[in-house]
Amino acid sequence: MKPPAHPSRAHVLHWLFETSLAIKGLLCSSEFLCGLALLLTPNAPAARLLYWLTHFQIAESPTDTLATWTQRAMEGFPVATQDFYGWYLLLHGGLKLAMVVMLWARILWAYPAAMAVLAGFVIYQIFEFQHSGSPFLLLLAFFDLLMIALIWQEYKALQAKRTAKTAAP
The missing domain is CATH 1.10.287 (Helix Hairpins)
Structure with a gap:
């Protein structure tokens, strides 16, 4: 039997669903892992890493808005704020990841x-x-x-x- 020349509407919608689930799965997995990393990484090393990642850009271009904003935000990033974002990302990403897994199942x-x-x-x-x-x-x-x-x-x-x-x- 010869396959149809054009996929059906249902076939395209199913492909879009599966592709969207894959994208959502990748995004929420990374969100979950970032939350876990924030909870497991002490505040001082996280601040040093962020400084290391941005200081080259600031040295090269002192007016770089994103790098400057990131460094200022990290200066005011106390442990309580880090914990909040860690739990938020962990739970938000975990909920969406569970949703994706159940839909795939x-x-x-x-x-x-x-x-x-x-x-x-x-x-x-x-x-x-x-x-x-x-x-x-x-x-x-x-x-x-x-x-x-x-x-x-x-x-x-x-x-x-x-x-x-x-x-x-």
């Missing part, structure tokens, strides 16, 4: 739960955007809205497959 109840979790993130990102004005938050919100749509589409397809399997003799 095709656990049916995880689909509505993932949509609810992502909707909560979208609300939070839009709320924070109103305060900070960061376009990055809008980009994250857009990606999460796209994920919600893809999860919904995948959920409907999975339900239809399972219904067809149970209805077949």
Whole structure:
């Protein structure tokens, strides 16, 4: 049998879902690992590492905004703040990583739960955007809205497959 010349809409949407899950999995894994690193690294070595990473750029270009801002932020980065960000990244990344794993495992109840979790993130990102004005938050919100749509589409397809399997003799 000859394969179709063009993939079906369902095939493309499934590919987008799988690709989005892979991207989300990479991002939340790195978020989880960064949180873990912040919790396990004492404050002074973290500050020295950040200084080492940025001081060459500042020496080369004293007006480099990002490097200067990073060094100033690290100067005011007490242990309590480091712990907060460590726990936040660990829990936020861990929750999303668990969600990705359950979706890859095709656990049916995880689909509505993932949509609810992502909707909560979208609300939070839009709320924070109103305060900070960061376009990055809008980009994250857009990606999460796209994920919600893809999860919904995948959920409907999975339900239809399972219904067809149970209805077949």
